[in-house]
Amino acid sequence: MDWTQEYDVVVAGSGGGGMCGAYTAAREGLSVLLVEASDKFGGTTAYSGGGGVWFPCNPVLMRAGTDDTIEDALTYYRSVVGDRTPADLQETYVRGGAPLIEYLEQDENLKFEMLPWPDYFGKAPKARLDGQRHTMPTPFPVSDAPAYKDVVRGPLDVDRLGAPTPDYYIGGRALVARFLMALEPRDNATLQLNTALVDLVTEDGEVTGVIVERDGKREAIRARRGVLLATGGFEGNDTMRAEYGVPGVARDTMGPATNTGQAHRAGIAAGAATDLMDQAWWSPGLTHPDGRSAFALWFTGGIFVNQNGERFVNESAPYDRLGRDVLDQMAAGEVTLPFWMIYDDKEGEVPPCKAPNVSFSPTQEYVDAGLWHTADTLEELAAKIGVPADALVATVEKYNGHVPTGVDPDFGRGDEAYDRAFSGGEPPLVTVDQGPFHAAAFGVSDLGTKGGLTTDVTGNVLRADGSAITGLYAAGNTMAAPSGTVYPGGGNPIGTSMLFSHLAVRAMADAKQEASA
DSSP: OOEEEEEEEEEEOOSHHHHHHHHHHHHTTOOEEEEOSSSSBOGGGGGOSSOOEEOTTOHHHHHTTOOOOHHHHHHHHHHHHTTSSOHHHHHHHHHHHHHHHHHHTTSTTOOEEEOOOOOSOTTSTTOOSSOTTEEEEOOEEGGGSGGGTTTBOOOHHHHHHOOOOOSEEOTHHHHHHHHHHHHTTOTTEEEESSEEEEEEEEETTEEEEEEEEETTEEEEEEEEEEEEEOOOOSTTOHHHHHHHTOOSOGGGBSSOTTOSSHHHHHHHHTTOOEEOTTOEEEEEEEEOTTSOEEEOEEEOSOEEEOTTSOBOSOTTSOHHHHHHHHHHHHHTTSOOSOEEEEEOSTTOSSOSEEEOSSOOOOHHHHHHTTOEEEESSHHHHHHHHTSOHHHHHHHHHHHHHHGGGTOOTTTOTTSSTGGGTTTTTSOOOOOOOSSSEEEEEEEEEEEEEOOEEOBOTTOEEEOTTSOEEEEEEEOGGGBOOTTTTOOOSTTHHHHHHHHHHHHHHHHHHHHHHHHHO
């Protein structure tokens, strides 16, 4: 092979996982090349409003006085994930987050703080209802690191609406910018934008390097210790979505358009086994005038109805659970898209959704696109959205009857802590009784696919027979998620990506030390 460059480690992808892997490599004394296919660093992580990680009992939380224990967190995680994924992989994730935060906090550039966020299965054993398993990167002014302002992806309003770049790094953008600051003084780290991983180089079953494409030219780069694939999922590839049975379309994902599964394909070609390839991190999606349904949460009113004008779901449920409920009913032929949020005029014409993730465009644009409707009566509104008038009226009347009791016997809205996270701990039941009445179209969105290459507890990619592919590692949405078919708590996607990237590179560093000895 005619190698054009050589490094100890090659990392593909620049989200929280890729950045953490590159940082770990540089800090452990390995030469590392990080390649990013797009013109911005950050991947899906940079679109995350919180950039949080679900790392129980980490130093940030312990300093805040949590009385949580790793054993309780593991009991919770195992109870919701079940036996769908290997127990050792689950345990590695739950136990590994705290040591990783301790490791990262030794660098003055990497700062974190607690962001309380309830676990997503509030009735499961040892669920934490006060949110004390969630940590986020500390925001900071762009003026503290102006060089990264135009090379860190997002936020979504910038990329989709042309909004100006904000003056603060917040959420996932803060995490990515902090890693860039931490990597800058390390001369053994090289980061390249507009450089796509095209293929893996294998020799005698071992991965020894990568083929990348930059400015239309391909080159082979040797990786002496290993290759880490942390390029996100394949949510931006409709062909792969169809091939593996992932519901929805690329248009409605929250991942970058460059998340097309090239690393998955390369890993499979190198002999990797896969799992969970029909899975994604789901959410309801508010449909915008550009036709895209974007992840939405924090509903302060309204109810969802199907094509029959009937409620069919807990509107305040954790977004992945809500999205899966919608998909299950779609598969059963009980729900068609769009489904509709029905709300009254208490907050005006704009839907009572405080976190649309992509900011609202002018109201008239939704009206012109047929996405928002208004009428003086529910009967008139029903006619505009094509649902039976008598059913819609009966649905709203029944729901309104539940509001004074604070209990939703039909769908359990408000029964769990997450349901009440945006209503001050009170039941999130608000009457729909003040005309005029409104309807807003919703679809199904996702935060990326979560199926990928199977790995061991160090992120080393495995073949179907369970043997490890020497030199090949995967993390985040490029690996088969330890959480299986559920979303245990906010920060699981980024947390998984960061931890297994870190563990993968530590394994490569250990291998180098063993070889030297």
